Amino acid sequence: MAHLAIVAGKGSLPGVLSQALVAQGTTPIIAHLQDFPPEGVDLPLEPFRIERLAPFIARLHDLSVDRVIFAGAVQRPRLDPEQFDPRTAMMVPRMLAAMQQGDDATLREVIAIFEEEGLAVVGADAVLPDLVPQAGVLGVHQPGSRDRADAARAAAVVAALGAADVGQGAVVSGGLCLAAEALPGTDAMLGQVAALGPLRPDRAGLLYKAPKPGQDKRVDLPALGPATVRNAHAAGLAGIAFEAGGVLLLDREAMIAEADRLGLFLWARAAE
Incomplete structure (x- = not known):
C-alpha cells in the first residue's frame, strides 16, 4: 500500500496535517531534518540529513511512499562535508546554484529532485482543502x-x-x-x-x-x-x-x- 510522507518543519502545520490524516484513516510517515523535530506530532519520526538526501529518498521508497508534503518552516542546517554519500554529493552543485538564487529557487530544486526520484510533491490543501x-x-x-x-x-x-x-x-x-x-x-x-x-x-x-x-x-x-x-x-x-x-x-x-x-x-x- 502506498503511503504519504510529511517532511515536517517548524510550526503547527505538520501536527494539523498529521492529525487530519489519522482522522481520515491514514497514518503518514513523518520525516524531519535531524536535530529539528516537529512539535505536536505524536507519530514515529524519520530523521534525515541533507548530506544524505539520496539514502533518505531510498528509505521513503522502502516505506512505500509515493507522495510527499513539505509542511512548516525549515531551518538551514550546517552541512558536514564528511557526511555526504556519493549520490547526494552529485546533487550538491545544482543545490548550491539554486541557493544562490534565493529560497524560491531552492524549493523548486528540492521539488525537482524528489519528483525525478519518483515521489510526487503535493500541497497541504490536497489533504485539507479548507486550509x-x-x-x-x-x-x-x-x-x-x-x-x-x-x-x-x-x-x-x-x-x-x-x-x-x-x-x-x-x-x-x-x-x-x-x-x-x-x-x-x-x-x-x-x-x-x-x-x-x-x-x-x-x-x-x-x-x-x-x-x-x-x-x-x-x-x-x-x-x-x-x-x-x-x-x-x-x-x-x-x-x-x-x-x-x-x-x-x-x-x-x-x-x-x-x-x-x-x-x-x-x-x-x-x-x-
Whole structure:
C-alpha cells in the first residue's frame, strides 16, 4: 500500500496535517531534518540529513511512499562535508546554484529532485482543502471601501517584496506601508506596527499576506492563525486580508471566532 510522507518543519502545520490524516484513516510517515523535530506530532519520526538526501529518498521508497508534503518552516542546517554519500554529493552543485538564487529557487530544486526520484510533491490543501480559503469574507465583519483600497496597495507592495524573494506580507493603512515582512516574520512585523502607537482614533489599516509571484503553491505558502488575529488587533488594525487560494489558515474556525470577537474582518481577496 502506498503511503504519504510529511517532511515536517517548524510550526503547527505538520501536527494539523498529521492529525487530519489519522482522522481520515491514514497514518503518514513523518520525516524531519535531524536535530529539528516537529512539535505536536505524536507519530514515529524519520530523521534525515541533507548530506544524505539520496539514502533518505531510498528509505521513503522502502516505506512505500509515493507522495510527499513539505509542511512548516525549515531551518538551514550546517552541512558536514564528511557526511555526504556519493549520490547526494552529485546533487550538491545544482543545490548550491539554486541557493544562490534565493529560497524560491531552492524549493523548486528540492521539488525537482524528489519528483525525478519518483515521489510526487503535493500541497497541504490536497489533504485539507479548507486550509486554503477561496474568495470571500470569513466571519461577520466586512471590509469597507477604505480597506479595499489599502488591500490593493498592500497587494502591490507584497508582489514587489516577493519578486525580490524578501517576504510575503505587509501592513498598509491609508495607502501608507507601515511595515513589510522580512526574515523575522509576521508576528515581528505586527509588533513593530503596534510599537508605533495608534495612527488614528479608530481602527484602520490591514495586514495583507500572499504568495510570492510565480511561487509553487505546493510549498512554503504563507500561513495565518489565531495568534495573527490577536497581534493584528494589538497593532490597531481593522482586519486581515490575504490572497484567496494562496494562504493557509491553520485553525480556520478559531481564527473566525477570534476575529468576530475582536471586531476584525478576515477577507480572502481574489487575486487581480
